[in-house]
Each structure stands twice: as C-alpha cells, then as structure tokens.
Amino acid sequence: MMTVSNKIFLLLLQFFTLLYLFANTFASTEEATALLKWKSTFKKQNNSLLASWKPSSDACGGRYRVICFNGRVNRLNINNSRVIGTLHDFPFSSLPFLEYFKLSMNNFYGTIPPDIGNLTNLICLDLHANQISGTIPSQIGSLVKLQILHIFDNHLNGPIPEEIGYLRSLIKLSLGENFLNGSIPASLGNLYNLSFLYLYLNQLSGPIPSELGNLKNLNYLELSNNHLSSPIPSELGNLTNLSDLGLSNNQLSGPIPSELRNLKNLNDLLSNNQLSSPIPSSIGNLRNLYTLFLDDNNLIEHNNLSGTLPTTFSIGSALRIFNLHGNKLEGKIPRSLENCQLLEVLDLGDNLLNNTFPMWLGTLPELRVLSLRSNKLQGPIRTSGSVYMFLELQILDLSCNDFSKNLPMSLFQHLKAMRTIDKKTNASRYEFH
Numbered sequence: 325m326m327t328v329s330n331k332i333f334l335l336l337l338q339f340f341t342l343l344y345l346f347a348n349t350f351a352s353t354e355e356a357t358a359l360l361k362w363k364s365t366f367k368k369q370n371n372s373l374l375a376s377w378k379p380s381s382d383a384c385g386g387r388y389r390v391i392c393f394n395g396r397v398n399r400l401n402i403n404n405s406r407v408i409g410t411l412h413d414f415p416f417s418s419l420p421f422l423e424y425f426k427l428s429m430n431n432f433y434g435t436i437p438p439d440i441g442n443l444t445n446l447i448c449l450d451l452h453a454n455q456i457s458g459t460i461p462s463q464i465g466s467l468v469k470l471q472i473l474h475i476f477d478n479h480l481n482g483p484i485p486e487e488i489g490y491l492r493s494l495i496k497l498s499l500g501e502n503f504l505n506g507s508i509p510a511s512l513g514n515l516y517n518l519s520f521l522y523l524y525l526n527q528l529s530g531p532i533p534s535e536l537g538n539l540k541n542l543n544y545l546e547l548s549n550n551h552l553s554s555p556i557p558s559e560l561g562n563l564t565n566l567s568d569l570g571l572s573n574n575q576l577s578g579p580i581p582s583e584l585r586n587l588k589n590l591n592d593l594l595s596n597n598q599l600s601s602p603i604p605s606s607i608g609n610l611r612n613l614y615t616l617f618l619d620d621n622n623l624i625e626h627n628n629l630s631g632t633l634p635t636t637f638s639i640g641s642a643l644r645i646f647n648l649h650g651n652k653l654e655g656k657i658p659r660s661l662e663n664c665q666l667l668e669v670l671d672l673g674d675n676l677l678n679n680t681f682p683m684w685l686g687t688l689p690e691l692r693v694l695s696l697r698s699n700k701l702q703g704p705i706r707t708s709g710s711v712y713m714f715l716e717l718q719i720l721d722l723s724c725n726d727f728s729k730n731l732p733m734s735l736f737q738h739l740k741a742m743r744t745i746d747k748k749t750n751a752s753r754y755e756f757h
C-alpha cells in the first residue's frame with residue numbers, strides 16, 4: 325500500500341525525468357544549430373564526408389562522427405575528412421559536455437582562439453596535421469582535464485605557454501613539427517602523469533630544463549631537431565622508464581652525464597650535437613657510456629667526443645649498430661667489440677683512429693656495413709688464413725686512411741660494394757659482385 329507521500333514522490337520523480345529529457349532535447353537542438361552554423365563556415369560545402377550534418381532537432385541524431393552521452397555532444401571526431409575551415413566560429417560555449425575533440429588531418433587554418441579555454445571538460449584535443457598558425461593561447465591552461473593534447477604538424481609559432489604546466493592530467497603532449505621558439509618551460513616538469521612528450525622539429529632554444537627529470541612516467545621524450553643548448557641535465561638519468569630519448573640535431577654541449585647509464589633501450593641518441601668528453605680518458609665513464617648508449621641502434625655521431633676508446637669494455641651483446649662517426653677519437657679500435665656478435669653496422673669513420681686494420685672484425689657473423697673511412701689507420705694488413713671472412717659484409721669503406729698497400733681482396737670476397745682509397749696513391753677501387 326502506497327502512502328500519499330510516496331505517490332507525490334513518484335509524481336515528482338516523473339516530472340523531473342520529463343523536465344530532464346526536455347532540457348536535454350533543448351540542449352541538443354542548440355548544439356545541433358551551433359555545429360551546423362560552424363559547418364556553414366567551411367570552404368567546401370559539398371564535403372560528402374559531412375553530408376549527414378543536416379538541420380534536425382537533435383545534434384545526436386545519427387550525425388556522422390558526433391557521439392552523444394545523455395543527449396549531449398560528447399565526442400566530435402572529424403579526423404581526416406578533407407575539411408577546409410577555421411576554429412574561429414566554433415561554438416566553444418555551446419558544447420559544455422564535449423570531452424573528445426579531434427580535427428586532425430584536415431585543412432584547418434587560422435589561429436587557435438583563446439576561447440578554447442572554455443571547453444573545460446576536454447579530455448582529448450587533437451588538432452594535428454592541419455595548417456593552424458599563430459601562437460598557442462595561454463588559455464589552454466584552463467583545460468585541466470586534458471589527458472591528450474596533440475597539436476603537432478601545424479604552423480604554430482611563438483613560445484610554449486608555461487600554462488601547459490597546469491594540465492596535470494596530461495599523459496600525451498605533442499607540439500612537434502611546428503615553428504615554436506623560446507625555451508622549454510620548466511613548468512612541464514609538473515606533468516607527473518606524462519608518458520609521451522614530443523617537441524621534435526621546432527625552433528626551441530635554451531637549455532633542457534632539469535625539471536623534466538621529475539617526469540617519472542615518461543616513456544618517450546623527443547626533443548630532436550631544435551636549437552637546444554647547454555649540457556644535458558643529469559636529472560634526465562632519473563627517467564628510468566624512458567625507452568625513447570631523442571636529442572639529436574641540437575647544440576647540446578659538454579659532457580654526457582654518467583647518470584644516463586640508468587636509461588635502457590634508447591634510440592638514435594645524441595647524434596649531431598657538440599658534446600665533448602667523455603668519450604673520455606676515464607675507462608669508468610666509458611663503461612657507463614657503453615651500457616648507456618649502445619644497446620641497440622644507438623648513435624653518438626657528429627659530436628666532439630675525443631680521447632681513446634678503451635681497450636677493455638664489455639658492451640651488451642644486443643648491440644647491432646655502433647656509430648661514432650665524426651668525432652675525434654684516437655688510438656685503436658678495441659678488440660672487445662668482438663663480444664658483440666650481433667653487430668651489423670660499425671661506423672667509426674671520420675675520427676683519428678690509428679693502428680692497423682682490425683682483421684678480427686672479419687669474424688663478426690652479422691657485420692654488413694663497415695666504415696673506417698677517413699682515419700689514420702695504417703697497413704699493411706696481415707692476412708692469416710681464412711678465418712677472417714667478412715661473410716655478410718655488403719658495404720666497406722676504408723677510404724682516406726694511411727694504408728701503404730692495397731688490401732688483400734681475398735679477405736672481402738663476399739663483398740657486394742666496396743670503396744677503398746689509399747691516401748698515398750689516391751687509388752680508388754669499387755668492386756661489385
């Protein structure tokens with residue numbers, strides 16, 4: 325038996341449910357109108373990919389790439405839809421429940437309006453691969469729920485706003501492939517949940533902030549192709565979860581911090597900078613260096629590394645590519661490289677290595693590419709039987725050394741392409757099999 329107050333309660337419940345549904349429909353109409361108004365500003369009105377965006381009372385009614393939640397627009401994904409338009413007339417205040425906003429891979433141009441800061445529920449903002457220009461508005465710092473911010477591959481210029489440091493929920497931040505300049509804000513060190521930071525190919529200058537060492541969850545840090553200078557902060561050695569670190573093509577200088585020994589699995593590290601010692605006189609540092617950088621695919625080319633390679637070190641047996649091209653290394657090629665039985669590419673070209681040609685390299689079973697060009701290696705090369713076969717060698721460049729005799733061709737009978745130039749005679753020889 326229902327009491328009167330129970331009945332009143334039920335009636336009230338029904339009333340509020342209806343009111344809620346009505347309010348939702350109303351909101352949805354407003355949202356539909358706002359989206360269509362924005363669509364009407366696109367340059368190509370006959371875009372078949374957005375043909376389902378027609379007037380209707382419901383923004384959610386089967387509209388292509390609009391996903392609603394409780395009758396309100398929650399996701400808008402017009403990725404890769406050949407849209408030519410701007411964000412200037414986007415209904416920033418009419419879509420308060422928008423959480424996922426993807427306009428990637430279109431032809432959006434113009435600037436990012438400061439009103440972007442009104443989309444305070446955004447979890448994902450993806451504008452990558454467009455022609456958006458101007459600066460990143462500081463109001464972006466209001467989007468405190470953002471977990472993903474992709475604006476890479478646009479024409480943005482000016483600084484990275486330090487307000488991005490307020491976006492503490494960020495997991496992925498990609499601002500690469502723009503024309504951003506100024507320094508990397510230290511505030512990025514506040515983004516503790518960040519696992520992916522992509523600033524590749526901008527015009528960023530100044531030092532790498534040591535605060536980036538706070539980002540313990542970082543897996544991927546790509547800062548290559550900027551104008552970053554000063555030494556690499558030793559704090560980066562705290563990023564023990566890092567699997568990719570790109571610092572190539574900057575103007576980083578000074579020593580390679582030994583703390584980086586904690587980092588594993590690094591790719592394409594440190595090429596084209598102005599790093600100096602160590603590779604160093606101290607074997608201790610060198611040992612760090614090798615466990616550090618020479619896991620797999622790692623490069624330390626075109627720096628200013630000097631000193632001798634140590635005669636004793638043990639590199640991880642995973643090493644496949646060893647590239648110290650274009651430094652100022654002296655002395656011998658250390659025989660301990662023999663331990664790297666998976667080595668495929670060895671490039672020690674453009675250094676100051678002396679001593680004789682390292683015959684023992686011929687026993688490395690996977691060696692495909694060997695360049696010792698432009699060193700001070702001396703001959704004659706002593707052959708001693710058929711143990712040094714260079715079985716897999718495909719490319720050999722020994723040009724510009726001090727060999728006084730031609731190399732015995734029997735040594736390289738499996739070779740596909742070869743280049744040797746004897747400095748004394750300038751004789752050049754290519755052989756193809």
Ligand SMILES: *[C@@H]1O[C@H](CO)[C@@H](O)[C@H](O)[C@H]1NC(C)=O
Nearest residue numbers: 366367368369370371372373
């Ligand atoms: C769309 O309109 C453009 C001109 O705005 C025209 O060149 C193009 O052929 C049209 N495409 C279709 C499919 O109608």
Ligand SMILES: *[C@@H]1O[C@H](CO)[C@@H](O)[C@H](O)[C@H]1NC(C)=O
Nearest residue numbers: 401402403404426428429450
């Ligand atoms: C965008 O479209 C491309 C090509 O169709 C696709 O590979 C990519 O996964 C899409 N991205 C998003 C965010 O939908």
Ligand SMILES: *[C@@H]1O[C@H](CO)[C@@H](O)[C@H](O)[C@H]1NC(C)=O
Nearest residue numbers: 415416417418438439441442
């Ligand atoms: C965004 O919010 C600011 C104030 O927070 C307001 O001045 C502005 O008009 C809003 N923009 C839109 C498009 O609603």
Ligand SMILES: *[C@@H]1O[C@H](CO)[C@@H](O)[C@H](O)[C@H]1NC(C)=O
Nearest residue numbers: 469491492493494516517518
């Ligand atoms: C960071 O990640 C943790 C674990 O996923 C989560 O509990 C926390 O809320 C996140 N912090 C922020 C500020 O989003």
Ligand SMILES: *[C@@H]1O[C@H](CO)[C@@H](O)[C@H](O)[C@H]1NC(C)=O
Nearest residue numbers: 481482483504505506507529
């Ligand atoms: C950044 O570039 C703008 C021009 O786009 C220039 O006015 C400004 O001085 C530059 N800032 C720095 C720090 O280089």
Ligand SMILES: *[C@@H]1O[C@H](CO)[C@@H](O)[C@H](O)[C@H]1NC(C)=O
Nearest residue numbers: 539540541542543564565566
């Ligand atoms: C490193 O990553 C693993 C999983 O990839 C995670 O479990 C661990 O918590 C991370 N460590 C730190 C210090 O964030």
Ligand SMILES: *[C@@H]1O[C@H](CO)[C@@H](O)[C@H](O)[C@H]1NC(C)=O
Nearest residue numbers: 537557558559560561562583
């Ligand atoms: C981070 O690295 C620096 C320098 O290498 C060190 O002094 C500091 O204690 C480390 N911080 C943490 C939290 O591990």
Ligand SMILES: *[C@@H]1O[C@H](CO)[C@@H](O)[C@H](O)[C@H]1NC(C)=O
Nearest residue numbers: 577598599600601628629630
């Ligand atoms: C290379 O290092 C030497 C000393 O180690 C220094 O004198 C020289 O200026 C450096 N060159 C460059 C281009 O950094």
Ligand SMILES: *[C@@H]1O[C@H](CO)[C@@H](O)[C@H](O)[C@H]1NC(C)=O
Nearest residue numbers: 654655656677678679680702
């Ligand atoms: C190689 O150079 C070092 C100094 O860099 C020198 O001590 C050594 O004698 C040289 N070795 C040969 C074989 O010329």
Ligand SMILES: *[C@@H]1O[C@H](CO)[C@@H](O)[C@H](O)[C@H]1NC(C)=O
Nearest residue numbers: 724745746747748749750751
């Ligand atoms: C070899 O070439 C170099 C530079 O090209 C030149 O200086 C030298 O005189 C040449 N030597 C001979 C023997 O032709």
